[in-house]
Amino acid sequence: MFDMLPWALFGAIVIVMLVLDLAVFHRNAHEVSRREALVWSAVWIGLALAFNAGVYAFQGTDKGLEWTTGYLIEKSLSVDNVFVFMLIFAAFAVPAQYQHRVLFWGVVGAIVMRALLIALGAAVLDLFHVAIYVFGAFLILTGIKFLRDTGDHPPELDKNLLVRFAKKLRPVTNGYDGQRFFVRKAGVLYLTPLFLVLLLVETTDLIFAVDSIPAIFAVTEDPFVVLTSNVFAILGLRALYFVLNGYLASFLYLKPALAAVLVFVGAKMLLADVYKIDPLISLGVIASILGTAVVASILKASERDAADELRAVHVSVTDDGA
Numbered sequence: 001m002f003d004m005l006p007w008a009l010f011g012a013i014v015i016v017m018l019v020l021d022l023a024v025f026h027r028n029a030h031e032v033s034r035r036e037a038l039v040w041s042a043v044w045i046g047l048a049l050a051f052n053a054g055v056y057a058f059q060g061t062d063k064g065l066e067w068t069t070g071y072l073i074e075k076s077l078s079v080d081n082v083f084v085f086m087l088i089f090a091a092f093a094v095p096a097q098y099q100h101r102v103l104f105w106g107v108v109g110a111i112v113m114r115a116l117l118i119a120l121g122a123a124v125l126d127l128f129h130v131a132i133y134v135f136g137a138f139l140i141l142t143g144i145k146f147l148r149d150t151g152d153h154p155p156e157l158d159k160n161l162l163v164r165f166a167k168k169l170r171p172v173t174n175g176y177d178g179q180r181f182f183v184r185k186a187g188v189l190y191l192t193p194l195f196l197v198l199l200l201v202e203t204t205d206l207i208f209a210v211d212s213i214p215a216i217f218a219v220t221e222d223p224f225v226v227l228t229s230n231v232f233a234i235l236g237l238r239a240l241y242f243v244l245n246g247y248l249a250s251f252l253y254l255k256p257a258l259a260a261v262l263v264f265v266g267a268k269m270l271l272a273d274v275y276k277i278d279p280l281i282s283l284g285v286i287a288s289i290l291g292t293a294v295v296a297s298i299l300k301a302s303e304r305d306a307a308d309e310l311r312a313v314h315v316s317v318t319d320d321g322a
Contacts, residue, residue: 006058010228013047014111017235022104029179031096037242044236051232055225065279066220067229069286073219074233075240076261076290077212079254080146082241084204092197098179102194103238105181106201110234113202114209115227121213122223135214136269143262146255162199166191218265218272219282252300257293261286 048071056064089099124131166172172191177183181195216226264285268277 006054006224009054010051010231013051014231014235017047018104018108029097029101032100032242034243037239040239041236041243044232044239048229048232048236051228055228062279063220063222063225065283066222067225069279069283070216070219070225070229071233072283072286072290073215073261073265074212074230075236076286077208077215077258078233078237078240079244080258081205081208081237082244084208085201085241086245088197088200088204092193094194094197095176098176098194100238100242101179102198102201103241105198106205107234107237109202110205110209110237111231113206114213114230114234117209117213118223118227118230121217122221122226125217125221132217132269132272135217136266136272139214139218139262139266139269143259143266146259146262162203163196166196166199172196214269215262215265218269219279253293253297257289260289264289 052064052067052071055067085103088094089102094102121135125135170189170191172193173183173185176194177192179194180192181198183190183192213226213230216230220226265282268282271277
């Protein structure tokens with residue numbers, strides 16, 4: 001009975017917060033301001049830290065560090081999801097006031113898919129220990145792929161298999177109909193473009209989940225730590241999107257940092273039977289990689305802004321002299 005208490009507490013937190021989010025705070029469709037997004041980011045991060053503190057208190061320092069590291073990995077890798085969401089919404093002109101609804105149901109779907117993938121991954125590792133080497137090699141290859149992929153092209157809606165299948169099943173309206181995913185006309189049920197975008201968001205998250213879930217298994221194989229840290233990172237994904245929307249491109253060194261994180265955790269998996277890296281060291285390495293990337297990106301952006309201002313002054317002086 002006591003073993004089920006953490007699971008029950010976790011489930012209650014997730015359900016209550018999702019209901020409050022959709023039925024109370026975002027009952028009416030509206031454009032999410034950056035200030036509102038910052039508040040919600042603080043709420044989700046605060047809940048995650050409070051839950052993490054409970055893990056430290058009731059399951060010990062090692063489990064607590066594993067949870068912190070897993071959350072940091074998933075939170076950092078979710079930034080790549082945000083970039084793709086920005087491209088999808090821009091490419092298909094999703095009105096700003098309807099984006100939260102797409103992301104909300106996208107997150108609900110992501111939680112279900114990740115729970116299934118985590119259960120599958122845990123079962124595979126339990127039955128076939130050699131899978132840890134497969135996961136490790138996969139993460140290293142994914143890290144290399146991150147460096148090669150510019151990520152500046154949005155997924156093509158018409159080429160997505162699920163979208164094409166949905167279009168064959170039901171007709172699609174020509175334009176958006178508020179924040180509805182379905183609409184009935186003359187007795188016929190239509191899909192709206194918002195539903196098709198939701199499908200694209202869900203399939204995109206599934207692709208990223210296949211990359212990110214093996215990363216957290218490099219930290220721990222405890223299903224409770226893996227699932228809860230992953231879900232808390234995903235719950236804050238919507239707010240993170242609205243905070244970073246418009247700013248993400250300025251983080252020039254984010255992609256190499258994410259690649260380095262994936263390579264590190266992949267190497268950790270490959271070395272698992274030879275040398276077990278202390279959880280605190282893992283946390284320090286990952287935090288250092290991400291912190292260095294953020295600081296370097298900010299400095300580079302400031303340097304670039306200063307150069308642009310200098311050029312503008314030079315052009316102005318030249319024009320005046322002419």
